[in-house]
Amino acid sequence: MRILDYLNEYYDQDIYPMHMPGHKRRFDFMQGIDPYRIDVTEVAGSDNLHNPQGILKDSMELAARVFDSYKCWYLINGSTVGLISAIFSLSRRGDKILLARNCHKAVYNAMHICGLQPIYLFPPFDENFGVNASITPEQVKAALDEYPDIKLCVITSPTYDGVVSDIASISRVLHDHQVPLIVDEAHGPHFGFHPSFPKSAITEGADLVIQSIHKTLPSPTQTALLHLCSSLWKNRDRLEDMCRNVASALSIFESTSPSYIFMAAMDNCVHLLNDEQESLFHEYIRRINKFARETEQLKHIRILCKGLDSIENHPLFYAYDPSKIVMSIKNISLSSGEFESIMLNKYKIELEMIAADYGLALTSICDTDEGFERLLNALIEIDREYGTDVPTKPATPPPIQDVLTRMTISAAKDMPDDKIRLADSEGRISREIIFAYPPGIPLVVPGEEITKASIDRIESLIQDGITVQSTYGELPAYVHVVEYEIN
Ligand SMILES: Cc1ncc(COP(=O)(O)O)c(C=O)c1O
Missing domain, CATH: 3.40.640.10 (Type I PLP-dependent aspartate aminotransferase-like (Major domain))
Incomplete structure (x- = not known):
């Protein structure tokens, strides 16, 4: 299919963009x-x-x-x-x-x-x-x-x-x-x-x-x-x-x-902000606040720092950006992939990102009342239909905090390369960045030892349907490591 044909076809489906870019195709x-x-x-x-x-x-x-x-x-x-x-x-x-x-x-x-x-x-x-x-x-x-x-x-x-x-x-x-x-x-x-x-x-x-x-x-x-x-x-x-x-x-x-x-x-964007900042942001905040208030009726899906949740529940947050809509689906009997697919196919909403137990919608001054309402109605129906009283997913494990840096990134990139199976890579030093995209935050960095915990994390993300990529693009099967084993 030609790229333009795809884009035109996509546009014609009237899918609402709860993702970047912020112009929302307006x-x-x-x-x-x-x-x-x-x-x-x-x-x-x-x-x-x-x-x-x-x-x-x-x-x-x-x-x-x-x-x-x-x-x-x-x-x-x-x-x-x-x-x-x-x-x-x-x-x-x-x-x-x-x-x-x-x-x-x-x-x-x-x-x-x-x-x-x-x-x-x-x-x-x-x-x-x-x-x-x-x-x-x-x-x-x-x-x-x-x-x-x-x-x-x-x-x-x-x-x-x-x-x-x-x-x-x-x-x-x-x-x-x-x-x-x-x-x-x-x-x-x-x-x-x-x-x-x-x-x-x-x-x-x-x-x-x-x-x-x-x-x-x-x-x-x-x-x-x-x-x-x-x-x-x-x-x-x-x-x-x-x-x-x-x-x-x-x-x-x-x-x-x-x-x-x-x-x-x-230049247009800067002039718009210069000339109409007050009215545009006033309306935007009104929409966000209305959405946040209405999410109070959700019984199972929780929205980060909105509705029944608030920043007081998150003592480790200094502040929070109200433009983001993080939807926790721990108490929903749908996998994250199913949640994403129902949002897209039934409600015609494209989300920015899906993680193992939450989805992310991004908003901007270009979002419409209709866009916010479409998302709210979808959440209310999914909450009613698939909500559960007990969590259906295990708690998200914290990101790996005890990385073992064996050499600098540049030193690892300067070393000879070995390509091995991910499953066999425990104890080897990575030569590539391994990351889930989005958000593009590295799970493993060149120069770090690949541990059992990092392999388990990568495999569990892949199992949850999250796209995990690596610099050389040979995941899920292979990773590039420094040629010599740690002694
Ligand atoms: C936190 C963060 N910084 C930087 C970037 C890179 O931004 P850009 O895509 O504009 O190059 C991204 C992209 O998603 C990001 O999430």
Whole structure:
């Protein structure tokens, strides 16, 4: 089948997108973009993303004002390029980097490319819903005390599931040690636009913040922002030096043919936020609150921090992003795959992600009353039809916390390769990232010993119908490991 035929056929099925991109395929938010008409390169007057002097410079300056950063760069290769460039610009080969272990795989790829040594912060685990909780300032402080030569810290906030860390306190702890903080805010570019949402890491003291505007705002897939907003480098010359560092990193990792379709769409998004922020977010919060109130009638399906659940039940959360809808299906007599399939085939709702015992729906300012109602009605009917009084699924095991790092990621990538069966890989050192996608958080990282616990976890995820992938793509049968056995 031709790709376009598939896409058109999909569109015609009227499936409601409870997933990214945040524009939710709403043409009315695209302000007349006709892709082929505007697909130019650096023609007269169109400016140059890698040396902006005209319309791109003006637009990115407006973005910095709207998002309240010192400097903003448009990214056309997603947050992926922003994370790699940010880490590259703030590190030197061999540096120790404090890293939340639930970072996206792009961060680990940056560790590889830049030859860095990660020191992990393991997020606490919320047993109640089976999701990662917030990284704490105390954890960061303890790590700095143990490794005073840490040069940089990278944290994901919010997580895919919407859990937010205390960026203000974490950045204070780091800055006391002159250590900069990069926040992967890929899932939180809507933060700060309404008091009901947490504040953005941009205004909470982070130094570089990366946001996938395609995930939660009306902007196409691949569009993202990188902000310099440092409270560590107060001096203007130092800030301008940092701007040059970031721009130079972007010139390495980002395409030299940035799409004007994407850049025009980002410009539209920024203008929309500038002009209509208040009314759009007011309506959005009204819809979220109405949905949350109405989920109180669910007897078996629980919604994280909504309806009968609230943040008080999650003492390990610093804050929560109300735009995310995490639906726990532990007390439903459907497997996660069946839940996903009923949502799609019966109710015509496509979810963002399905895990072993919960589903995730993503919302944005472009969602309609009808969209929220469709999801609510589906949940009410499924709850009534399949609800059980006792859990039908075993409790989610916490993510592996006791990883055995045997060598750095770069060292493992430099070693000779051996391809072996996953079942026989216990005790071997991985040469690849193994991850469930989404969310793209590594289960195993190059340089780590593959343990019985990690093999069991991978096999149980696969059994639950979760897509587990690896860098070389030979799972579920094979993994690539360092050639020599540990002695
Ligand atoms: C936490 C997090 N960071 C970064 C990324 C990469 O973002 P992008 O797809 O915009 O490159 C993702 C993608 O899902 C993500 O979940």
